[in-house]
Amino acid sequence: MAAFRDIIITGLLLGGIFALVSVGLSLQYGVGRVLNVAHGEFIMIGSFVTFWLFGSTIRLNPLLSIVITAPLVFVIGWFLHATLFRRLMHTAPTLDIFEGKSMLASFGLLYVVQNIARIIWGSQTHKIDYLNTTVTGAQIPLNRLVALGVVIVVAAAFYVFLARTRMGKAIRSSAQDPTTAGLMGVSINTVLAVCFGLGLAMAGIAGTLLSFVYAIQTSMGLQYTVIAMIVVVLGGLGSITGAMIGGVILGIVSQLVTHFQPTLTMIAYYVVFIILLLARPKGIMGK
Numbered sequence: 001m002a003a004f005r006d007i008i009i010t011g012l013l014l015g016g017i018f019a020l021v022s023v024g025l026s027l028q029y030g031v032g033r034v035l036n037v038a039h040g041e042f043i044m045i046g047s048f049v050t051f052w053l054f055g056s057t058i059r060l061n062p063l064l065s066i067v068i069t070a071p072l073v074f075v076i077g078w079f080l081h082a083t084l085f086r087r088l089m090h091t092a093p094t095l096d097i098f099e100g101k102s103m104l105a106s107f108g109l110l111y112v113v114q115n116i117a118r119i120i121w122g123s124q125t126h127k128i129d130y131l132n133t134t135v136t137g138a139q140i141p142l143n144r145l146v147a148l149g150v151v152i153v154v155a156a157a158f159y160v161f162l163a164r165t166r167m168g169k170a171i172r173s174s175a176q177d178p179t180t181a182g183l184m185g186v187s188i189n190t191v192l193a194v195c196f197g198l199g200l201a202m203a204g205i206a207g208t209l210l211s212f213v214y215a216i217q218t219s220m221g222l223q224y225t226v227i228a229m230i231v232v233v234l235g236g237l238g239s240i241t242g243a244m245i246g247g248v249i250l251g252i253v254s255q256l257v258t259h260f261q262p263t264l265t266m267i268a269y270y271v272v273f274i275i276l277l278l279a280r281p282k283g284i285m286g287k
Contacts, residue, residue, distance in 0.1 A: 003259065006140060007252070007255045007256055007259055008252065008255075009140055009144070009145070009148070010140075010144060010255050011248075011251045011252035011253075011254065011255035011256070012248065012251065012252070013144050013145075013147055013148040013213070013251070014254055014255060015248035015249065015250060015251020015252055015254075016147075016148060016151030016152065016155070016247065016248065016251065017147070017151060017206050017209055017210060017247075017251070018227055018228070018231050018247035018248075018250055018251050019151070019155065019231070019243060019244040019247025019248060019251075020154060020155070020202045020203070020205060020206040020209075020247070021039070021043060021202065021203055021224055021227070021228045021231075021247070022227075022228045022235070022244075022247050023155075023158065023199075023202055023240055023243045023247075024039065024198065024199030024200060024201070024202035024203045024206075024228075025039045025199060025225075025228045025229070025232055025243075026232045026235070026237070026239065026240055026242075026243040027171075027195050027199045027240065028195060029232070029237065030175050030237065030239070030240070031171060031174055031175045031191065031195040032081070032085070032192045032195050033095060033102070034085055034099075034102045034106070034196065035099060035102065035103045035106070036102075036106045036196075036199070037106045037107055037110055037225055038106045038107070038109040038110035038113060038221075038225070039106075039199070039200075039203055039221075039224075039225050040220070040222055040223065040224035040225035040226075041109070041110055041113040041114055041117070041221035041222075042076070042077075042113070042200045042203040042204055042207070042221075043203045043204070043207040043210065043220070043221060043224045044113075044114070044117060044207060044216070044218060044220050044221040044224075045069075045073060045076075045113065045117065046069045046070075046073060046204035046205065046206065046207025046208050046211075047207035047208065047210050047211040047220070048117060048120075048121050048126075048207075048216065049065065049068065049069045049072065049204075049207075049208075050062050050065045050208045050211040050212070051126055051128055051211050051216065053065045053068065054128050054130070054211075054212075061130075062130050062208060062211060062212045063146070063150065063208075065208055066150075066205055069204040069205065069208050070201045070204050070205050070208075071201070072204065073197075073200045073203065073204035074197040074198065074204075075197070076197075076200060077193075077196045077197035077198070077199060077200035077201065078193045078194070078197040080109070080196065081192060081193045081196035081197070082189075082193050084105060084109075085102055085105070085192075085196065086189060086192070086193070088101045088105060089102075089192075110222070110225075113221075114218060114219065118218045118219075121218055122218070123217065123219065124217065125215045125217045126215065126216050126217070127212075127214075127215045127216070128211050130143055131143035131146055131212070141213075143212050143213055144213055147209040147213050150209060154202075154205055155244060158202070162240065167191075167194060170186045170187075170191050171194070171195060173186060174186060174188060174191045174192070206224075226269075227250070227269065230250065230269050230270070230272070231243055231246040231247045231250055232246070233246075233273065233276070233277070233283055234246035234249065234250065234272065234273065234276055234284065235283050235284050235285055236282055236283030236284055236285040237282075237283065239283065239284075239285040241285050242283055242284050245284055245285065246283070246284060249272075250272065253268055253269075253272055254268065254269070
């Protein structure tokens with residue numbers, strides 16, 4: 001029973017982090033049609049900025065560093081879309097060509113960001129020692145429970161943002177029909193830049209949480225990009241709710257497999273992915 005409890009709690013935490021990462025990628029692709037294969041590199045940036053702030057003279061609390069990492073990565077995302085991806089969109093004759101060009105551009109971005117990070121922080125593995133005490137009676141590290149709480153709060157706030165705010169409604173309408181949304185007064189360029197920035201901000205928050213729960217290194221980004229893509233397809237391309245559900249499912253599957261045979265974890269991800277493609281190609285919430 002204790003092992004089952006640990007698997008469920010840790011699976012929910014990991015699934016929540018997967019969901020944050022995947023919601024960002026789903027937002028970028030579902031609205032802006034940018035399959036950002038450099039997405040995981042901004043998880044890595046969020047992790048290492050948190051590590052740097054915690055290890056500096058100010059010793060900033062990793063949880064408080066979210067108020068720095070999320071806006072920082074959001075601004076980077078906004079700038080990248082307003083310059084690189086917007087230019088590609090306006091010069092591409094069709095949406096299909098734009099998707100191909102944007103994916104190739106993000107491949108280049110992946111290696112640029114990764115190598116800049118390696119120059120700054122090296123290739124060593126790091127870990128932040130934060131809230132490593134276990135909860136009495138549960139034998140679960142406190143930092144994991146805190147990270148799970150942050151995931152729940154961020155997910156709820158993001159849902160309210162999409163459902164209740166004017167910008168959230170503009171994002172949803174642009175995802176459904178950008179032409180009609182533009183005719184109704186929605187600034188499509190602004191919405192697309194916000195979506196790309198929000199997607200990276202979610203990745204930055206996930207990176208902060210990962211930094212004090214798991215070991216981090218500058219080559220970690222691609223792994224999380226692959227996981228995010230699996231979750232996005234699992235939940236249904238472009239579905240925010242599906243990405244959240246898919247992230248939780250994959251997190252629990254990951255912990256179940258890790259408990260019995262850790263070396264098969266990545267294989268389990270792809271097995272789930274293949275089964276889903278065969279059984280329900282549109283994903284859990286796909287239309």
